[in-house]
Amino acid sequence: MELADLEDAARRITGHVRRTPVQVVDAGDPWLPAGGVLKLELLQHTGTFKPRGAFNRILSARERGELDPRVGVVVASGGNAGLANAYAAAALGVPATVFVPTIASPTKLRRLHEYGAVVVQAGTEYAEAHAAALERVAETGAVHCHAYDQPEVCAGAGTLALELREQLAGLGREVDTVLVAVGGGGLMAGVATAFEGDARVVGVEPESAPTLHEAQAAGEPVDVAVSGVAADSLGARRLGSIAWEVAVRCAVHGVLVDDDAIVEARRAVWERYRVVLEAGAAVPVAALLSGRYRPDRGERLAVVLCGANTDPSDLVAAAGVPS
Template identity: 45%
Template sequence: MEPSTDRVFSVTLDDVVAARERIAGSLRRTPVLRTSIDTIDGPVDVVFKLEYLQAGGCFKPRGSLNAVRHARDEELLDDAGVLVASGGNAAIGAAWAARIAATRCTVVVPETAPQVKVDSLRALGAEVHHVGDRYQHAADAAAEMAKRSGALLLHAYDQPDIVAGAGTIGLELADDIDGPLTTVVCVGGGGLLGGLTAVQRPGDRIVGAEPAGSSCLHQALEAGHPVSVELDSVAADSLGATRLGDVCWSTIAGRAVTSVVVSDPELIAARRHLWDAFRILVEPGTATAVAAVLTGAVRPEPDSTLCVVLCGANTTWYVGGQRLVHPAGNRGANLA
């Protein structure tokens, strides 16, 4: 999905604080888990932010609900409700937000969208349309549908309210963890990365982790501006942006943000490690952030707490002949 062409805004701390006020009491304040993991360098202390426990099984409802309620406050939301193009998690976020705000939700997904996510969307009451085999095809169709219907068009990641809502995770981390924090987070279009960057405290660092075959942040930093990238990764269903969002790029400019990449085998191994060690089942994209630590691509700093955001768990996995299912809104991994 390509970013929006509207005027680009940076997201500020004030924007994120306002988002926290809008969504307060309607979504979960997700916990942290202080533990250690066995990395290539030996055991490393880490804090996991368990955002996969959020309503919908991912962080996306934060931004969507912020956008919907902001639009309602500005009298920009009518009976047509909201409309979004997404391969999965952003649509799940929009569906949850619409459900909470008691409005309609229409979703356009590519034909390649994972069935577990499509099933979750329908269970949430969303009207789902399949268009094309790429996110951009779905996005183009969604834009035309919004023009005809008057629905509020939500972007999966490149919209100030979406980014600000995601940033509320950073406010929770600041409340829970004293002192400087090194936060590792997977990157698709950069909505979560941008939101976390907006609330950085002095001494905090943000590290974006990406698969080598889906690395729009890494390539943007190398080029000095967002560029179009080719996708070739098992994690492309959730980290499938072909270009870093302009809102993210504007927000991270001049801030302490770096990027690392990992291979698909490394992120698959990290996903397995989370299950074996903690019985935590996450999406391949989310496991990218864990892989960055396990492989030593990100190492702890002596004056900083290392935190990994586990941001999504809408996935299906077969292990030992049994099917592990973690659909949106589920409270944990079930054997079925």
């Protein structure tokens, strides 16, 4: 995947996705030094970055004549890719069937039905739902929309980083390091491609789902056990092949955080900024708050906050605000 693929994706999905804002962090904030910025991609349609890749995948398939409007698309997802593809399919007038593991959150399941998707629960992990989805694709001829390991999906995800670059330039700011969550790695691949040669990318993941960490240790993607508070969104069992190629090429630095740090980061972002994050989206902040990633003095940071599909009631209780 190259920068040109991201630029093509940006042109293709214009008008279908939101341009999400950036928030400049207050100068002197101890957890994001040097006046860094937050990319608020949680404000995207469906509450995550995923519609960027979903629209790029479906529109590309339609351009190539591969999309049968009678059977539409099939996707396996812990929830967010399913939401994105259901939303994109509805917007483009085609049906969507979403295979989800039984750990998918009730919030995400409810919204899948609201978008008009046919929802099939299969297995306890993403990998099992994915296998069932492939069977449905073979039976029906539907377009398969992978949650994270297709070129169009990764390139679409990377369009948020093209936006971020433009927004930083408009603010007269530069960035040395971009922190981003890693599950299957599609978002990381897109962000690293966008910033290749200009900024370091740090991929942060839970200790309980260490796909990037284990791939870097083994020299190739390998299966990992998946559990923990972020498993519904960062629940891939193996890093994607595109993500691995980009991680090697761009020297992506991997960082692990534990569940306690993720929970605390999610609460901290709510208390300081009144921004509601799902657990998977809080992992880059967790790396900073826990000290798992320690910026150098003067290092200019950008943090991608990529999703908000969660029940916020525990955040409200934690902050002492009446619900």
